[in-house]
Every structure is written in C-alpha cells, then in structure tokens.
C-alpha cells in the first residue's frame with residue numbers, strides 16, 4: 447500500500463494506458479503518490495492531498511529519447527545546407543576527427559559541464575523524462591553525467607562510450623581511421639566498473655547501459671565483449687549502426703554481410719539491443735543492395751531501432767521507411783539525436799518523411815509515432831513501468847497546454863500533439879513523482895544562466911576553429927553563414 451500523499455491532475459484530457467494500448471479519457475484524472483501512479487480514470491475516489499488543474503491541457507506519459515547527444519551541439523549546428531560532399535551526407539565526420547593523430551579536437555575549448563547542463567535543461571523543457579545519452583567518458587570518467595542526472599532529475603541510461611579507434615584528419619584534410627581494439631576493450635572494462643558502481647543511483651533513476659560508439663568502429667571481439675558485459679550486468683546495449691553509407695558498403699565488401707546481418711550472425715541482437723539510426727539496410731535505395739531481409743532479422747531478435755528523423759532529414763537522408771520497419775514487426779523508438787532535443791519535432795518529421803518515402807498519406811500515422819515516443823522507448827529499455835499512464839507505472843507525466851492559437855481547434859488530441867505542438871506548450875513535467883517543471887518554468891535551475899553558459903562555451907569553440915581546422919580556415923570560411931554580414935557603403 448502506497449502511503450505517500452496523493453496528487454491528482456484533473457480537468458484535462460488524459461492519455462491513459464489500458465493494458466494493451468493508449469486510450470483517451472476526456473476529461474480524466476490521473477493521481478500519483480510517491481513515484482507511482484495510483485489512479486487513472488474519470489473520477490478520483492477520495493480527496494487528494496494536492497490538485498493540479500489541467501483544464502485545457504493534454505496529459506501524456508513522459509517521453510523517452512532512446513538516443514540523444516545531450517549537449518550544445520557546436521558541430522552539428524554548423525552543418526545545415528553544408529558540410530563535405532565526400533562524406534555522403536554524414537554530418538559528424540565534419541567535426542569529430544582530430545587534427546592529426548594526436549592533435550587538436552574541435553571541442554577542445556568547450557565547457558563540457560555547461561554544454562551538458564544545457565542539454566539536460568532542454569530535455570526537461572521539451573517534456574522528455576528518460577534519455578539514453580551517447581557521450582564519451584570525459585576527463586572525469588563519466589561522473590559529470592551522474593551529477594547532471596541528479597541535478598536535473600531525469601531518468602538516464604548511460605555508461606561512457608567504448609570505441610575501437612579514432613578518426614583524424616591528415617595534413618591534406620583526408621579523414622583517416624586509426625584502429626585501437628585494446629582501447630575499446632579497456633573502455634568496456636571501465637564501463638562495466640562504472641555500471642557496477644553507479645547503476646541505481648538517484649533513487650533508481652540513473653541506470654547503466656553498455657554503449658559502443660559505432661558499429662563501424664567496433665571489432666567482432668569488442669561487440670562480443672559488450673554483449674557479454676550487458677548480459678552479466680543485466681543491462682541493455684546500444685550502438686550507432688548503419689548510419690554511414692560507407693559503413694554499409696565496406697561491411698558488405700569485407701564480410702559478405704550487411705551490418706544488421708552481421709550483428710544477427712554474431713548473436714549481438716537481442717531484446718535489450720538498441721540500434722541507433724539503422725538507416726542503411728538491405729533494400730535502402732541508396733545502397734544498391736536489395737538482397738536479404740535485415741528487417742526480419744531485427745524483428746526476430748526483438749531488438750529496437752532508435753529512429754531520429756529530424757537530424758537526418760536535414761542531411762537529406764530518410765529511413766525507408768518507418769512504416770516498413772513497423773510492418774516488419776520491429777520495435778520502433780524515437781531518439782532526439784543532436785538538436786533540438788524536441789520529441790514533438792521528431793514525431794512530426796517521422797510522420798511526414800515516411801509519408802513522402804512511401805508515397806502514401808496513410809503511412810506512419812500520428813498514433814504510431816506517438817507510441818514510439820513512449821511505449822517503444824520503454825520496450826527498448828525493458829521498462830514496462832515507463833511510457834504509459836497506468837496504475838502501478840512510474841509517475842513520469844507531462845502536461846501540455848493546448849490553450850494556444852498555434853494549436854487551434856482540436857478534433858483529435860494526438861494528431862494535434864504530433865503535428866502542431868511545440869516545446870513552449872509543455873506546462874508541467876513530473877519524473878518519479880518529482881515535479882521538475884511547473885507553469886512552464888524549470889524548477890531545478892536558472893534557465894537564463896544555463897543558456898548563457900552554453901552560449902559562451904559554444905562561442906569559444908567556434909572562435910578557436912582555425913586552430914583545429916586542417917587548413918586553418920576560420921569557421922565562416924569552412925561553414926559559410928546563411929546570411930552575409932552587412933557592409934557599410936563606401937562614401
């Protein structure tokens with residue numbers, strides 16, 4: 447019996463989970479006590495200790511970002527309309543390689559803490575309550591992530607990334623890959639120690655997750671070890687997979703298998719495996735490789751795909767397609783990837799892009815993307831108590847203010863949410879029964895200070911770009927701005 451005082455959220459439209467799917471109760475009541483939802487229905491039978499008036503609002507489960515780079519995104523912000531053509535639309539290669547084998551890194555002057563705090567604050571402001579962040583250890587071996595998770599109150603699934611090598615630009619600006627399997631294996635050992643020491647911190651909100659940076663920069667031994675560690679520790683495993691076209695082609699050339707088929711053959715795929723992106727699979731129109739059935743392999747293994755339509759749409763790249771993956775039985779989660787950390791934008795772009803790819807307006811329905819934003823992520827993380835508003839589930843609740851000209855009349859709240867909602871409509875965010883945001887204000891931080899610190903950090907990164915760039919270009923030479931600076935007329 448839950449003895450905590452009860453808080454009821456009433457008067458709004460509630461997206462409630464009936465045990466098999468989301469259903470609408472309008473008006474409805476959701477009540478929670480401690481970290482647990484204790485009632486979902488039309489009338490709370492009793493007197494709650496406190497009340498939240500949700501009149502004119504939509505109450506939804508906390509959103510789960512199953513893949514995110516939680517920072518200020520100094521690199522990817524530069525890439526719209528530009529970046530190198532020889533990377534075949536991949537974005538991160540433009541700024542991830544160091545200058546020479548041991549030279550300057552793009553982010554060498556970043557204030558990593560300010561950048562991470564900005565990302566965490568953005569997630570809460572966007573109604574995201576659980577995140578699987580991809581980030582290296584940093585100088586403090588991942589402790590900054592633990593600290594930020596505690597400060598901002600979200601659920602975080604993390605351990606520092608392991609990689610089997612590093613990218614660098616040579617003196618001609620050519621990207622080179624230097625393999626270091628030993629470093630990848632050592633990083634996995636460190637990740638195992640990290641997870642053993644910290645899994646369950648912050649009242650269980652901080653959880654371990656084995657993460658390999660990229661399939662493309664992993665070896666069979668690294669993948670096997672990662673899989674074994676995940677099983678030993680009882681946690682999930684995630685990696686960027688089939689994100690680069692060259693990754694797909696090189697894997698097929700060297701192994702005779704697509705990346706997905708190779709992972710399936712190795713036994714890497716399983717119910718707690720999260721494949722980030724997974725764009726280039728057999729049959730994708732860019733691959734020139736129609737053979738095999740990668741989707742059937744993913745579906746059979748019960749692995750999940752973390753789909754991030756927005757960042758890839760900006761590069762002109764599409765999953766082919768969300769509907770096809772869903773129809774094949776693949777568990778689809780959504781990830782906010784780079785920026786903005788905005789699940790509404792991901793849902794909307796996911797719907798639209800899939801309709802264009804399929805040339806079918808009935809594809810990728812609003813409800814399917816909404817499900818991916820909560821139930822899909824919960825399944826990917828093995829959490830039947832998340833991503834749903836149901837009795838006994840965790841009290842991770844988001845209240846969206848629909849009293850807005852931008853929303854307008856609402857014939858259907860899920861379609862309105864997916865196609866019209868923006869982050870400024872998020873009114874209240876509750877995680878584990880703790881209120882993180884109320885009345886559109888973050889309660890755990892000063893938002894203006896967080897923003898100012900992130901901007902100052904990013905300006906330093908951009909101002910020092912020439913010292914990083916292989917050709918010593920200024921940032922406006924390497925990434926020309928959309929608008930030219932004003933020139934005063936010569937008298």
Ligand SMILES: [Zn+2]
Nearest residue numbers: 580686722783
């Ligand atoms: Zn990523």
